Amino acid sequence: VDEGPVKSWHKSVCRYCGTGCGVMLGMNKDKLVRVRGDQEAHNKGVICIKGSMLDKVMKSPERLKVPKIKKNGKLVESTWEEAMELMTKKFKENLDQNGPTSIGFYGSGQLLIEESYTANKLFKAGFKSNNVDGNPRLCMASAAVGYTQTFGKDEPPGAYEDIDHAETFFLIGSNAYECHPPLWERIMLRKKADPNVKIIVVDPRKTKTAVHADVYVPVLPGKDMLLLNSMCCVIAELGLIDEDFVGKYVNFSDGKNKITLDEYKKFLKDYRPEKVADELGITPRQIREIAYQFASSKATMSLWTMGINQRVQGVFLNNTLNSLHLITGQICKPGATPLSLTGQSNACGGVRDTGSLAHLLPNGRLIAKEQHRNEMEELWKVPKGTIAPKPGRHALAMFDGMVTGDVKAALIMCSNPAQSLPNNRYYREGMEKAFLVVSEIFEDTETAKFADILLPAALYIEKEGVYGQTERRYQIIEKLREPVGQARSDFDILVDFANRMGQGKLITYKTPTECWDEYRIISKSSKYDFSGITRERLRTERGIQWPCPSEDHPGTVRRYIKGDPFADKHVDANHKVHFYGKPDGKAVVFARPYIAGKEDVSEERPLFLTTGRVISQWHTGTMTFRVPELNHSAGPGRFVFHPSDAGAQGVKKGDKIEVESSRGKMEGIVDISRDHETPGVVFAAFYDQKFLVNNVVSDDHDPVSKEPDYKVTAISVKKL
Numbered sequence: 001v002d003e004g005p006v007k008s009w010h011k012s013v014c015r016y017c018g019t020g021c022g023v024m025l026g027m028n029k030d031k032l033v034r035v036r037g038d039q040e041a042h043n044k045g046v047i048c049i050k051g052s053m054l055d056k057v058m059k060s061p062e063r064l065k066v067p068k069i070k071k072n073g074k075l076v077e078s079t080w081e082e083a084m085e086l087m088t089k090k091f092k093e094n095l096d097q098n099g100p101t102s103i104g105f106y107g108s109g110q111l112l113i114e115e116s117y118t119a120n121k122l123f124k125a126g127f128k129s130n131n132v133d134g135n136p137r138l139c140m141a142s143a144a145v146g147y148t149q150t151f152g153k154d155e156p157p158g159a160y161e162d163i164d165h166a167e168t169f170f171l172i173g174s175n176a177y178e179c180h181p182p183l184w185e186r187i188m189l190r191k192k193a194d195p196n197v198k199i200i201v202v203d204p205r206k207t208k209t210a211v212h213a214d215v216y217v218p219v220l221p222g223k224d225m226l227l228l229n230s231m232c233c234v235i236a237e238l239g240l241i242d243e244d245f246v247g248k249y250v251n252f253s254d255g256k257n258k259i260t261l262d263e264y265k266k267f268l269k270d271y272r273p274e275k276v277a278d279e280l281g282i283t284p285r286q287i288r289e290i291a292y293q294f295a296s297s298k299a300t301m302s303l304w305t306m307g308i309n310q311r312v313q314g315v316f317l318n319n320t321l322n323s324l325h326l327i328t329g330q331i332c333k334p335g336a337t338p339l340s341l342t343g344q345s346n347a348c349g350g351v352r353d354t355g356s357l358a359h360l361l362p363n364g365r366l367i368a369k370e371q372h373r374n375e376m377e378e379l380w381k382v383p384k385g386t387i388a389p390k391p392g393r394h395a396l397a398m399f400d401g402m403v404t405g406d407v408k409a410a411l412i413m414c415s416n417p418a419q420s421l422p423n424n425r426y427y428r429e430g431m432e433k434a435f436l437v438v439s440e441i442f443e444d445t446e447t448a449k450f451a452d453i454l455l456p457a458a459l460y461i462e463k464e465g466v467y468g469q470t471e472r473r474y475q476i477i478e479k480l481r482e483p484v485g486q487a488r489s490d491f492d493i494l495v496d497f498a499n500r501m502g503q504g505k506l507i508t509y510k511t512p513t514e515c516w517d518e519y520r521i522i523s524k525s526s527k528y529d530f531s532g533i534t535r536e537r538l539r540t541e542r543g544i545q546w547p548c549p550s551e552d553h554p555g556t557v558r559r560y561i562k563g564d565p566f567a568d569k570h571v572d573a574n575h576k577v578h579f580y581g582k583p584d585g586k587a588v589v590f591a592r593p594y595i596a597g598k599e600d601v602s603e604e605r606p607l608f609l610t611t612g613r614v615i616s617q618w619h620t621g622t623m624t625f626r627v628p629e630l631n632h633s634a635g636p637g638r639f640v641f642h643p644s645d646a647g648a649q650g651v652k653k654g655d656k657i658e659v660e661s662s663r664g665k666m667e668g669i670v671d672i673s674r675d676h677e678t679p680g681v682v683f684a685a686f687y688d689q690k691f692l693v694n695n696v697v698s699d700d701h702d703p704v705s706k707e708p709d710y711k712v713t714a715i716s717v718k719k720l
């Protein structure tokens with residue numbers, strides 16, 4: 001349908017991923033008719049196929065337009081008044097009868113900052129329930145813990161701009177070609193500009209990213225800790241440790257106590273390439289080459305995502321990646337930095353920075369620390385002792401609590417856990433039992449099926465708020481049209497709910513702008529200080545990176561060095577770096593051992609299943625699978641095999657198979673790829689609602705970050 005010409009162009013941010021691309025939206029009155037990349041934004045006009053089709057999802061006729069309540073097993077239309085009153089009654093009943101730990105909020109790295117901030121404040125300070133978590137737990141919890149342990153503060157030291165200065169790119173567990181395409185393009189431009197640039201890709205799959213690498217290292221799934229420690233070992237043996245940097249800015253630790261550099265070197269000896277290469281499935285020479293390249297290059301930048309974060313050793317892997325940069329001094333200078341790429345558009349700003357996870361409070365504070373609770377109680381103007389001292393339930397524990405009957409009512413916003421959680425059948429049992437209020441834009445999602453109340457949510461430019469992406473950059477999405485039908489923004493739903501629950505004195509603001517101003521001022525009392533990022537600046541500038549302590553501050557590209565307002569007073573000609581997250585200004589290199597995960601191949605289960613995204617689909621596909629061009633390009637979900645494994649299993653393309661793991665069985669169809677799959681590893685994406693791969697994916701998780709391991713599940717295959 002021709003919706004006419006563009007009448008006005010508006011600056012905005014893409015709805016989908018953590019790249020956080022600036023986009024220009026062409027509107028014809030209230031219709032979004034064109035989308036293009038914003039030349040003036042950090043992505044310099046480049047966007048991917050999903051972003052370019054944002055207008056198509058906005059046009060979907062299948063949007064949920066009215067609230068619904070489940071009656072006799074069926075969702076039937078209701079008024080907002082009925083739905084909100086029932087929700088209020090159920091939450092009040094549970095609070096009165098079963099206490100604050102019987103309720104929960106499960107949010108999303110795609111909610112706006114104002115939405116996550118409000119939900120977090122309402123549940124933790126209003127209802128005294130720390131059961132606030134969300135899908136970022138499945139996504140980047142390991143990166144957040146990794147940064148916090150190493151530097152004392154979450155969020156990266158560097159920025160996308162470092163891509164333009166790096167000489168070596170070390171991509172590990174990142175398929176940037178498909179998952180962060182504009183960043184991948186920026187890497188390729190850098191390579192074109194300088195023939196010395198080298199790209200190293202470490203991945204069990206020969207992804208589209210790996211195909212373009214100068215050096216591809218095909219490690220076996222689940223073993224990367226061996227590789228990273230082995231690289232550190234080689235660097236130590238070759239005398240490539242930057243002793244000046246290490247002496248000034250680094251402490252060493254075994255996880256409990258401080259150790260010396262010599263003790264650290266001794267720890268590394270167990271990881272000599274000759275000892276670990278076989279288990280990794282590569283040669284000692286490959287390890288030596290990439291370790292040398294990493295340490296000796298003019299500037300090395302590491303980029304990683306879910307292949308490292310979604311792992312039972314996710315935190316240790318993150319620590320060790322940070323360590324590689326610290327021991328070589330490849331940090332805090334242009335092009336030299338670790339940079340964990342984020343999956344979701346607002347996992348950083350919305351969830352990490354607002355502290356909307358079960359163990360956190362805003363701006364890097366921890367529930368477990370009394371001083372931090374007291375600080376937030378003062379800032380939120382609630383009596384001392386209001387915030388419960390025990391962390392709440394993380395994502396898996398929240399749904400596990402529903403299975404055991406301990407969590408009885410929950411509000412789920414902007415997430416589809418009935419498709420996205422691992423070991424899915426088990427957690428769905430809990431969703432069946434608990435009283436669930438689900439705020440959604442579509443009615444036919446897997447989670448909506450479990451809703452007792454389904455609330456129609458406003459989508460993207462039907463509401464206003466701030467997104468914060470990977471590199472500490474905050475950007476605004478402005479409201480450009482009214483929500484469809486009776487849909488309301490998640491922010492409005494939360495403010496309404498707060499008032500009905502008698503929390504009007506806590507949630508005093510009425511608009512996202514007022515909420516932003518409250519939160520912005522609160523940030524002033526932390527090292528996240530973004531008080532200078534006013535709404536007015538967000539409207540005119542192309543995103544601003546915090547720290548940004550005043551309205552005339554330009555924002556901070558690189559942390560911990562001159563130019564970072566918190567480092568400035570500590571640095572001079574001799575002392576150029578100050579890791580102010582730690583009391584003595586020194587970051588920590590941890591000696592982290594490799595510990596084998598429970599999921600390993602055996603005679604019974606001879607193949608590894610690994611899962612992830614594809615370029616044209618977003619997560620559980622609820623939005624992108626509705627866009628014909630994107631749907632067509634991805635096709636239905638499949639198990640993708642290397643031809644040698646398909647041969648060994650006696651299956652061929654198109655065959656129906658049964659896949660079994662320790663978590664259960666499911667049926668699927670075989671696809672074959674010689675180009676991208678490697679022997680021993682089967683790949684499946686999770687976007688297709690008709691192919692719920694998470695039924696067999698293991699829910700083993702990192703013991704500290706509690707992030708599940710979606711990348712390593714041992715499976716057997718049977719032809720049907």
Ligand code: MGD
Nearest residue numbers: 139414415416417420439440457611612619620622686710
């Ligand atoms: P999404 O598809 O992003 O997946 O898991 P989910 O968050 O469960 O769900 C967002 C939902 O919000 C959709 O149903 C969408 O229709 C709805 N929605 C969109 N906009 C709005 C809005 O403004 N308001 C409201 N209320 N609703 C809205 C993602 C999760 O999946 C993540 S983050 C990761 S990293 C994991 N990755 C992963 C993997 O790699 N492999 C496997 N096998 N599973 C995975 N699951 C995890």
Ligand code: SF4
Nearest residue numbers: 014016017021048051
């Ligand atoms: Fe949107 Fe991510 Fe694509 Fe950029 S890379 S256009 S943010 S989906």
